[in-house]
Amino acid sequence: RRSGQYTMNHDHSKKTSDGASFDRSGSQDSLDELSMDDYWKELENIHETRGNNHEERVALVVKEPDEGELEEEWLKEAGLSNLFGESSGDSLESMVFLSTLTRTQKAAVEKRVETVRQTMRKKNKQHQIPDVRDIFRLQNDSKGKICDGSEPSTVRTSENKNEIQDGTKGPKFSLGTDEQKSPLEDMPFSDTDINLEISFAEQAANLKDSSAGKMCKGGGGDTLLPNFRLPKDKTGTTKIGDLAPQDMKKVYSLALIELTALYDIFGTEFKQQKAVKIKTKDSGLFGVPLSVLLEQDQKKVPGTKIPLIFQKLIAQIEEATLETEGLLRIPGVATRVKSLCQELEAKFYEGTFNWENVKQHDAASLLKLFIRELPQPLLTVEYLKAFQDVQSLPTKKQQLQALNLLVLLLPEANRDTLKVLLEFLQRVIDHQDKNKMTLKNVAMVMAPNLFTFHGFGSKTIEQSEFVMAAGTANVMRFMIQYQKLLWTIPKFIVNQVRKQNTESQKKEKKDKAMKKLLKKMAYDREKHEKQEKTPNDADVPQGVIRVQAPHLSKVSMAIQLTEELKAGDIVARFLSQKSGNVQTLKKEEVCLYEIGGNIGERCLDGDTYMKDLYQLNPNAEWVIKSKQS
DSSP states (O other): OOOSOOOSSSOTTSOOTTGGGTOTTSSSSOOHHHHHHHHHHHHHHHHHHHHHHOTTOOOOOEEOOOTTHHHHHHHHHTTOGGGSSTTTTOOHHHHHHHHTOOHHHHHHHHHHHHHHHHHHHHHTOOOOOOOHHHHHHHHHTSSOOOOTTSSHHHHHTTTTSOTTTOGGGTTOOOSSOGGGGSOGGGOOOOTTBOOOSSOHHHHHHHHHHHTTTTOOOOOSOOOOOOOOBOOOOTTOOEETTSBOHHHHHHHHHHHHHHHHHHHHHTTOOOOOOEEOOOOOOSSSSTTOOHHHHHHHHHHHSTTOOSOHHHHHHHHHHHHHOTTOTTTTTSOOOHHHHHHHHHHHHHHTTTTOOOGGGOOHHHHHHHHHHHHHHSSSOTTOHHHHHHHHHGGGSSSHHHHHHHHHHHHHHSOHHHHHHHHHHHHHHHHHHTTHHHHOOOHHHHHHHHHHHHHOOTTTHHHHHHHSHHHHHHHHHHHHHHHHHTHHHHTEEOHHHHHHHHHHHHHHHHHHHHHHHHSOGGGHHHHHHHHHHHHHHHHHHTSOOTTEEEEEOTTSSSOEEEEEOOTTOBHHHHHHHHHTSOOTTSOOOOGGGEEEEEEETTEEEEEOOTTOBHHHHHHHOTTOEEEEEETTO
């Protein structure tokens, strides 16, 4: 497997004993054995650097959880900890949350609650744990057993049935367009379309039922990746960063439950790993937690979301030219990389480090070193294994869907840094004619840096080296190839958030109404004010919305909704109203926001059809403001 030993301290122009594997000038994509060779060589380079560099390295210990602990942790992460323990009983919010879940999501929750119940019974804990099946029984007794549009009849009548109790209507929260209401079979989605309207786990369950045994294997063997795309959504595509923090919290819980449900369907174990806390550096560059680095960096550059050293290393590599053959694959000289590392630690923040001395391959080695030296993996201890396990899902589409959910689960700092890394890797691949670094080569070289983690990945490597290597390289390939799709929040999750917000508002209104008569006047006044908003907004006739733009020269405009009117058209209309005393803003800097109603706040993509969105959220306010504010 390893053809010839290979050391880092070589001159870049020389070839190693197995020259062939280094001379990529021949074929457009290298053969499998050769490209796997890149993986093993990278691993050797890593071990060598580690030997040279960090003898005192503290391995990260991953804690083996006790029985039931994993599930308890999972329920906490999913925001359902008040279904058990001291706080049980205060589960009004959980009830609202549970009522919006799909069939497969509910099954995932039930499974975990049942385990916690049994464990607590064994430990004889006194806590009252409601049987989640009782909570769901109410909802499951009604006709529609499948949520999410796979049985349209349940969706069509959703306005008049008591929606609060009947969660089986799932997240098909639709006041508007008919296209969402067609059953799964009628969905005009092709094999390469990623359907974001229906829960991924529901799609998988239906596919599994309808084509038992016929599912095409996704495996890592074939080199061609399908040209997956997102069909246009009239109510606008929602990207990470478009929603307000309170709604993103809900997205996180739903993504966790959805991913677990998807893994459950295929019998893939979904285990969140837990790291035992280890002492980490609280200053410096390499081996410092991302959060600490960013805190440090934000003092220098307020608002920065990516570590400055990471940005600078990428800029340094790009400055030289991305056409260098073997970029990222050929390592820098180990001794030089080590001394550069020490020098950077001392001089980077003082601004006295001389970047002119840094050769391109050294900068690439430093970038990879930075990723490896993070005290916790960039893909996090919790989810590193889940990222690896994506490989075991049957089809490429499901693997992509799982990766989409995993990206939603990453902490913001990890997600932002990963995004910048993937964008950079794509730019390297764009120059493959010259640098001979194809998607496959880049994935092979980068996988060990993201997936083999000290005290963590290395064990897995010993157990099944080859499978692990091919698997992680494939996941890496997916992340690079489909990065644009991975930062999208699936519509079915946004719809579930809208439904939760609507149900919470209903429940809040009921609670207010039931408070003592003394509060009645205040309640009436509040109600009166709320009602006033609508008449105030208009005098506005039917089919017209009022758009506010407090920071622009034209502060407000009544806009007539038409079938074709898009969010981008409204922004353009406002920006065309020039005025001397107002700063000129570019189209990219501002966004039309949907605020309130059944969403906290959402930055609209320019292609959002406003009439369709208005039907989905008629009580929203519409405000144009800059993306930063």
